[in-house]
Amino acid sequence: MPASPIRKLVPFAEAAKKKGTKVYHLNIGQPDIETPPAIIDAVKHADIRVLEYSHSAGNESYRRKLVQYYKKVGIDVTYDQIMITTGGSEAILFGFFTCLNPGDEVIVPEPFYANYNGFACAAGVTVKPITSTIETGFALPPIEEFEKVITAKTKAIIICSPNNPTGYLYSKEEMYKLKDICLKHNLYLFSDEAYREFCYDGEYVSAMHIEGMEEHVVLMDTISKRYSACGARIGALVTKNKAVYDAAMKFAQARLSPPGLAQIMGEAAIDLPDSYFEAPKAEYLSRRNLLVKRLNAMHGVICPNPGGAFYAIAKLPIDDSDRFCQWLLESFSHQGETIMLAPATGFYGTPGLGKQEVRLAYVLNTAALDRAMNCLEEALKIYPGRIEN
């Protein structure tokens, strides 16, 4: 298992802070948006005598309320098609364990969420990347690229839309292309929709909106980003495929139950007004606009405009993104400040790709983001490994 591209430079950031340098963290998708106080209050006001195991699929009351939530985003499911998991992470893990056997293969458009590697490793599964490129804004690779890597061992495709790490939002046409290939080759479609609420351009299309895919789609969801509640560790696996659900339940039963206190939070979140998302969405949008504008104004930098989530990948005029990101922390500061980025190499499965790319998570307010961009701009002027593309 490779080290996390998001966390591997942490010791260098700690050393920079010890020297007195302020570090702007754009490396990790930990939002700074306030967790809605109402959902934390729900836990504070809960009357708990014994904090018991919940149902292995999560509290039935919560699952029944989630049906309403999904209905609002155009997903029609019943409570017994929803399984509450320990974060979206466990939903992904259960999907891998349930739908794939050791030695099987899963196709994923790269760059991709690096932790898929960890879950694949745990399940003994091989990740087969197909490359999406910054030139296309990280659009879905052509179907022929999928066809090239499909073998008898291929059992699933995993996508994330809006995407982490690219911010790309798959179009309806792209989702239907995925449908065609999944039906043709009888593949599962794992759809990681953690960032559903944050779409800025274009229409959000869930894998569960696609008719005729009922037996193929396994939706992996989480409240982490939706309500800025990453530490709660509450997610969901949603599927209309009863055999998949029943098999996942065996893993769910082995680990007994998802976290009890945080399920109260998740359930309370369904009662937030529909207007709740307006403010965080507007905030992320203004950050995205600032970030993309600042990046593209830098000489030699290219950053496609991401349609959703709160990530962007930028191509920089540098020799090696791992070296550059480490140098930013070790050897650079501008007005006593520097910036921590995630080298994009860790988001690619194909060795050698992403060497000129970094991922930026716009999880800081616009003032901080602007200062962080000042750092990057100055850094690129003096970085010894600068190369003109």
Added chain:
Amino acid sequence: MPASPIRKLVPFAEAAKKKGTKVYHLNIGQPDIETPPAIIDAVKHADIRVLEYSHSAGNESYRRKLVQYYKKVGIDVTYDQIMITTGGSEAILFGFFTCLNPGDEVIVPEPFYANYNGFACAAGVTVKPITSTIETGFALPPIEEFEKVITAKTKAIIICSPNNPTGYLYSKEEMYKLKDICLKHNLYLFSDEAYREFCYDGEYVSAMHIEGMEEHVVLMDTISKRYSACGARIGALVTKNKAVYDAAMKFAQARLSPPGLAQIMGEAAIDLPDSYFEAPKAEYLSRRNLLVKRLNAMHGVICPNPGGAFYAIAKLPIDDSDRFCQWLLESFSHQGETIMLAPATGFYGTPGLGKQEVRLAYVLNTAALDRAMNCLEEALKIYPGRIEN
């Protein structure tokens, strides 16, 4: 993956309740003891603006406090040898993933905690049971039995002491026998010590008390039973083996962090007075004494006196424990009441064993337990599949 022996009869229990029969649940280790209000209050009083991811190994403040807790139970570890997990379940899962490869084998004395099967299945590992018997009170099988099943693929032994499902408490001599065999064959010793606080006879010996085993022991722990907080989902993997710890950290990072709210509970629990355990321990002890006395007073029933935890396995004069447990729910009631038990067959890896045995969890107060024993006594008198041993 086999179905859970603890949960597979739930539909029959639900049907019995629908008919108006009161069901005493002795099938599941969900304690009825109150969760200490102080630890729930710690969450209620926490000041949380953004519920962020914690460190993947858990909050450092919590891990540092756990060092004090472990010191009190004679375990000398540093905070960076402790990893907070999502329940003891995840500690077991990480142990399997980290120390074993697909195809490897783990030896476990049977009857054993059935969920080990689930984690072994997830990790592609084979569980090799060696049989402990009710005649010896479920003592550790002779070392020769271990030697018989050890192969080149054997990588670990897993024990649980005090034991679930038998309540057996391994003696110092038995722990040293395990040391010898682990050192001789270079095996890991996975030590599940979820019930440490509840030892009634004899001395509690942790695998971490055994000198010379530092590189071999992986301790799997949980606050679930200790503080009657099963729904919190907070456990710990503890090891002095740095390579194991570092490898487990990769899995921990892939799932980002353990539950945030419940870590506050766990940390607050360290501040409970040492006297906290006196009341629940005394309560469990009086229940055990009642249960064992009532069981052994029934004609044809044998129940060894368990030294710890809150389980007992009893041998009954019946043909088939699965049939009997289902019959109790489907076809029997005494004064409008019946009893739900876990057939012991599901706790054995060897097919055919445990057919006359049931596991009883004494998680009800003595008055309820007494009435439950009345039900069992009457049931055994009229059960059509009764056989005299």
